[in-house]
Structures are given as C-alpha cells and as structure tokens.
Amino acid sequence: MAVAQGGRLEAEALLLAASLREAAPGFAGRLIxxxxxxGPLWPADPRLxxxxxxxxxxxxxxxxxxDSRHFGAAYPYGNKIEGLAVLPAGEPFLFLDTDTLILGDIGAVPFDFDRPTASMRREGTWPVEQPYWPGYAGVWGSLYARFGLDMEATLxxxxxxxxxxxxxxxxxxxxxxxDPAAFGERFLRFAxxxxxxxxxxxxxxxxxxxxDQVALPLVVASFGGGRPGPELAGMDGDVTCHYRSFPLLYARESDAAVAMLERLARREPLAGLLRRHEPLRRMAQEGEGARVRALFDRRRLPRREKDIRQRLKAAGYWLR
Incomplete structure (x- = not known):
C-alpha cells in the first residue's frame, strides 16, 4: 500500500507503480x-x-x-495511518511511502509478517535534547508505560x-x-x-x-515486532529506494536508482504525465539531475541529511 493524491504524490505514485512493474514483473501481490x-480537513481537493x-x-x-477524519491537510503524514483502513483485513501488508522506487524483486524479500518491523534508514530526529528534559529513557519510557508496553525488551x-x-x-x-485493520486501529489510537x-x-x-514516527515503534512493539533482521537488507538497499525528494535522490542514491528514475521518466506515455511536475521534469527529463549529482561524492557524503539539504539549497536546487 501507498498513499496517492494529486500533485507531487501523483508523480511519485506513477514512478512507484512503474518501477514495481519493471523491477518485479512476477510480483504476485497487489499494489493498493x-x-x-x-472533506472538511482538506481545503483543496486532494484526489488524483x-x-x-x-x-x-x-x-x-x-x-x-x-475519508480523512483526524489528520488531513494539517498533518498529511496521517494519511498513512488512516489509509490503512482501505486494505483487506487479516491479510499481511507492506506500507511504502509514495516517494519510493522498486529496484529489485520485492516479492522475493522474506518478510515475516507476523513480526512487524519498519525502516531503519533514519537519523536521531526525535526526541530532541532539551535543557532539563528527562532524557531519552525518560521520554520513551513515559510512552511505553502509558500504553502498557515493555521498553526494556526493545532496547x-x-x-x-x-x-x-x-x-x-x-x-x-x-x-x-x-493485519492492517488491527495495526491501523492501534496506530491511530496511539497517535x-x-x-x-x-x-x-x-x-x-x-x-x-x-x-507518525513517535507512535510507530510503540505499535510495532505492541505486536511483538522490532528491528528488521539482515534478511531484509534489500529494503532501503538493492530492492527499494526511499528517495524523499528528487534532488536528494540525485545527491546520494545509487546509480541503479538514478537509472531507474530516468528510464521511467523519459518513457512515453508516462513521460507526458510526469512532465507536469516541475522538479521531476527539471531533474530527470531536462538534465539538471546530473549537475546535482556532480556536487556530491557519494563515497564521502555529509553524515546528516540536513547538511545535504543545505548544500542543495545553497546551489539553488531545493525542489520537491
């Protein structure tokens, strides 16, 4: 499952669907x-x-x-929580952010769906150290205790x-x-x-x-899940690429990810639809991506995504 709506997410969804079809032609699952x-939580029509x-x-x-009943435009990340309700109850699921390319046979990844897990491609963005705060253990401990969960088992x-x-x-x-019904209900309740x-x-x-990233580990732990094992190394690796934005893709992602993006972005009839999204058109169809890529040595990237973003902005390339 992914979330799709008009604008940037439509372009990303087209790339996600096309890359799945290209990289995993034998995929036996469904893309929902x-x-x-x-509705009242969307000032503009969000539909495709x-x-x-x-x-x-x-x-x-x-x-x-x-229908968005709790988040909507004020917190669009909530779409991934409320959107789980569209999936068939009782069937295992994989949620993907729309800004993801499929690079390999995702159907061959040996997921253990009975043990929920999630992406470890993250930085220490939350919680943030503050004067007089209770520390990481105090912040996370308060949340685990609130929902009756054992934090010690997750450390x-x-x-x-x-x-x-x-x-x-x-x-x-x-x-x-x-089970997306049980997972989604708990994700929504915790959030x-x-x-x-x-x-x-x-x-x-x-x-x-x-x-969403505060509530997610609590939900995963509540179902007996935890960190992914080495068998899932292809996620955020050779099988999937969560690129976040097109300038970031060119700055730091693999040659395989860039090749997939450009192949799909220049292929008709998809190219005509994607041309409406200016950052994608400029990066992948008009060649600016190569200039972005030349700004970075991928063997020695800045350690923090924030620093990559700042360099992109300084060069005039910060586009979604």
Missing amino acids: LAEPQP SEDGRSALQALGAEIRPF DRSQPEEYWERFLYFNAGWFTGP LAIREEPGDALACQSLDPWL
Missing part, C-alpha cells in the same frame, strides 16, 4: 493506493487527476478512497545508555504487519492519544512532523 477524499488515475490503473494499481544494548539508537526508532517510509495529551515528558518536544 489509498486516496484521500475531499483523471489521466493520472487511468495511468496508475493501467500499471496495475488498485485505487481505493478513504539495543549494544548502544550506550542515553544514546538515541539504543531506543526503538524507525523511519515510517516502510513498515509491515500481519491520537499522543497528539492530544503528550504528557509532561514530551512537553518540550515537537510532534510535527514526527508524530
């Missing part, structure tokens, strides 16, 4: 795209364009509508105490589970509870845009 519908919808369906995607004891990687923390760019009553330990912490 959850589409938010107009008609020709974008037709192209996605021609690529084998199933498009299913859902990576190879990491030092009070170091962020000791605590279970994911990038919500992909995650798995055995809403944290948003509405963060508690004293979180008093100085921002939850925007981190709410």
Whole structure:
C-alpha cells in the first residue's frame, strides 16, 4: 500500500507503480493506493487527476478512497495511518511511502509478517535534547508505560545508555504487519492519544512532523515486532529506494536508482504525465539531475541529511 493524491504524490505514485512493474514483473501481490477524499480537513481537493488515475490503473494499481477524519491537510503524514483502513483485513501488508522506487524483486524479500518491523534508514530526529528534559529513557519510557508496553525488551544494548539508537526508532517510509485493520486501529489510537495529551515528558518536544514516527515503534512493539533482521537488507538497499525528494535522490542514491528514475521518466506515455511536475521534469527529463549529482561524492557524503539539504539549497536546487 501507498498513499496517492494529486500533485507531487501523483508523480511519485506513477514512478512507484512503474518501477514495481519493471523491477518485479512476477510480483504476485497487489499494489493498493489509498486516496484521500475531499472533506472538511482538506481545503483543496486532494484526489488524483483523471489521466493520472487511468495511468496508475493501467500499471496495475488498485485505487481505493478513504475519508480523512483526524489528520488531513494539517498533518498529511496521517494519511498513512488512516489509509490503512482501505486494505483487506487479516491479510499481511507492506506500507511504502509514495516517494519510493522498486529496484529489485520485492516479492522475493522474506518478510515475516507476523513480526512487524519498519525502516531503519533514519537519523536521531526525535526526541530532541532539551535543557532539563528527562532524557531519552525518560521520554520513551513515559510512552511505553502509558500504553502498557515493555521498553526494556526493545532496547539495543549494544548502544550506550542515553544514546538515541539504543531506543526503538524507525523511519515510517516502510513498515509491515500481519493485519492492517488491527495495526491501523492501534496506530491511530496511539497517535491520537499522543497528539492530544503528550504528557509532561514530551512537553518540550515537537510532534510535527514526527508524530507518525513517535507512535510507530510503540505499535510495532505492541505486536511483538522490532528491528528488521539482515534478511531484509534489500529494503532501503538493492530492492527499494526511499528517495524523499528528487534532488536528494540525485545527491546520494545509487546509480541503479538514478537509472531507474530516468528510464521511467523519459518513457512515453508516462513521460507526458510526469512532465507536469516541475522538479521531476527539471531533474530527470531536462538534465539538471546530473549537475546535482556532480556536487556530491557519494563515497564521502555529509553524515546528516540536513547538511545535504543545505548544500542543495545553497546551489539553488531545493525542489520537491
């Protein structure tokens, strides 16, 4: 499942669907795209364009509508939480952010859906150290205790105490589970509870845009899941690429990811639809991506994504 709506996410969804078809032609699963519908939480119509919808369906995607009852435009990351409701209950699922390319046979990845897990391609973005805060253990401990969970069982004891990687923390760019109905209900309940009553330990912490990534490890732990094992190394590796934005893709991702993007972006009839998205057109169709790529040595990239973004902005390339 991924979330698809008009604008940038439509272009990304087209690339996701086309890359799945190209890289995994024997894929036996289904690609379901959850589409938010107009309503009071969306000032503008979030739906796909008609020709974008037709192209996605021609690529084998199933498009299913859902109503935004809790998040909407104010917190679009909540789409991945509410959108789980469109999936068939009781069937294992893999959620992918729309800004993902499939580079290999994703159907051959040996997921254990009974043990939920998620992407480890993350930085220590949350919680943020503050004067007089209770520390990582205090912040995360308050959340585990609140939902009746055992934090001790989730700790990576190879990491030092009070170091962020000791605590279970994911990038919500992909995650798995055995049942989207149960997983989604708990994800929504935890996220809403944290948003509405963060508690004293979180008093100085921002939850925007981190709410989904705060709730996700709690949900994964509640179903007996945890960090992915080495058998899932292809995720965020040779099988999938969560690129975040097109300039970031050119700055840091593999040659295989760039080749896949450019092959799909220049192939008709997809190219005509993708041309409407200016950053993609400039990067992949008009050659600016090569100039972005030349700004970075991928063997010695800056350690933090923030530093890559700053260099891109300084060069005038910060486009979504």
